Each structure stands twice: as structure tokens, then as C-alpha cells.
Amino acid sequence: MPGFEHGFISKGLIEKYAPAADYSIFISGPSVMYQFVMKEVAQLHLAPGWVRHELNGNTAAPDQFVGYSAAAKGKTFSMTVITRDQSTTIPAAANESLLIALERAGIIAPSMCRSGICSACRSQVLDGHTFTPAEFDHRRAADRGFGYVNPCVAYPTSDLTLQVPVHDYANQFG
Ligand code: FES
Incomplete structure (x- = not known):
């Protein structure tokens, strides 16, 4: 659909929309999504306090x-x-x-x-x-x-x- 992104959230996709100055990231989605996204976010070398996510509670798996x-x-x-x-x-x-x-x-x-x-x-x-x-x-x-x-x-x-x-x-x- 024009004007929307789709697919996995990669380092490149984040950088496409991130400002040049300092920025923080808020991640929202199912807990299993974090296994991919956090590897991409790690490559951005943001301080831990600048990466936050929604409260997912504990996992049963x-x-x-x-x-x-x-x-x-x-x-x-x-x-x-x-x-x-x-x-x-x-x-x-x-x-x-x-x-x-x-x-x-x-x-x-x-x-x-x-x-x-x-x-x-x-x-x-x-x-x-x-x-x-x-x-x-x-x-x-x-x-x-x-x-x-x-x-x-x-x-x-x-x-x-x-x-x-x-x-x-x-x-x-x-
Ligand atoms: S870290 Fe918040 S209740 Fe455990």
C-alpha cells in the first residue's frame, strides 16, 4: 500500500526514518518479534535507556x-x-x-x-x-x-x- 512500510523492521528501515540527532526507539509488537528486532536495534548502538518497548508481561515459553x-x-x-x-x-x-x-x-x-x-x-x-x-x-x-x-x-x-x-x-x- 503506498505510503506504508511492510515486512521486518530492519536497521536500514529504522535509519530511513530516524533523525540525524539523538533519538529513542519504542518497540511495540508480540514478544517473539523482539528476537529479530533487537538484533537490528543493537547495530544502531543506542544507549539502553533510549530503547524501550511495551509491557508484554512474562512468557510461558x-x-x-x-x-x-x-x-x-x-x-x-x-x-x-x-x-x-x-x-x-x-x-x-x-x-x-x-x-x-x-x-x-x-x-x-x-x-x-x-x-x-x-x-x-x-x-x-x-x-x-x-x-x-x-x-x-x-x-x-x-x-x-x-x-x-x-x-x-x-x-x-x-x-x-x-x-x-x-x-x-x-x-x-x-
Ligand atoms: S521489573 Fe517490573 S515488576 Fe519485575
Whole structure:
């Protein structure tokens, strides 16, 4: 149709419409689209804060993203959750985010965007492994280095221990 673009959003297409000065990008579409688009956007070398996308929530298929450990697929792991001086152990399915596992167990963990952007759910993995799709990984480098994850977009790939910040919840584990 005249006047409209169609097809994949490539680096060249973005550059065709981008201004010469600094600019930011807002990406909107199905989460699977990000696997292609983010590779193109990376070639533009924009600072992370200048690339934003809509809130997609968590995915039920983390194995579709690059870097996922195939050995984890279909498994249910054991997650020990520590809040203040309390701990409990709950199941954590490989295809559900850590935040969903917490909520399924009745643990009220902080959250807002549920898309890996706001860091309201920021928690620390003390032991074990998780997977965060690169497309939804907006953590600071220091957070990555010290084992912090955003549970809304982090998936268990082994048994793990998670320290969850609880702000003001009495009787957390009922
Ligand atoms: S709720 Fe916003 S990053 Fe997890």
C-alpha cells in the first residue's frame, strides 16, 4: 500500500526514518518479534535507556529465546525463598517466571510492570541458576554481577535460593 512500510523492521528501515540527532526507539509488537528486532536495534548502538518497548508481561515459553538451557525444559525445580529471617521452599516450574512461582505459593512479592523494566521485583539469587531472555533483561551490569534478577522475567533452570525484598508484609508465610 503506498505510503506504508511492510515486512521486518530492519536497521536500514529504522535509519530511513530516524533523525540525524539523538533519538529513542519504542518497540511495540508480540514478544517473539523482539528476537529479530533487537538484533537490528543493537547495530544502531543506542544507549539502553533510549530503547524501550511495551509491557508484554512474562512468557510461558522461555525456551523459545536464545540462550535457554534445553536441559531445563519441562522440569519443576525447588526454590527456597528467603524474606527477612524466614524461609520456605516452593516448586518453581521451568516455564513460569519466578514471580509467578512466588504468587502461586501465596507469597506476596513486590511487582509493578511485570515486564522486566521497573525493577520493583528485584531480588537476589543466592544459589542456583536462572534464565532471563536478553530481550527483557534491563538489569544494570552490577546487578547481574551480584546475582540480582527481576523475578517477573527470570526463569528457573536449576534448584535455587532467592532472597526476596518484602517491604511490609507481616506473616509472609501464613
Ligand atoms: S515488576 Fe517490573 S521489573 Fe519485575
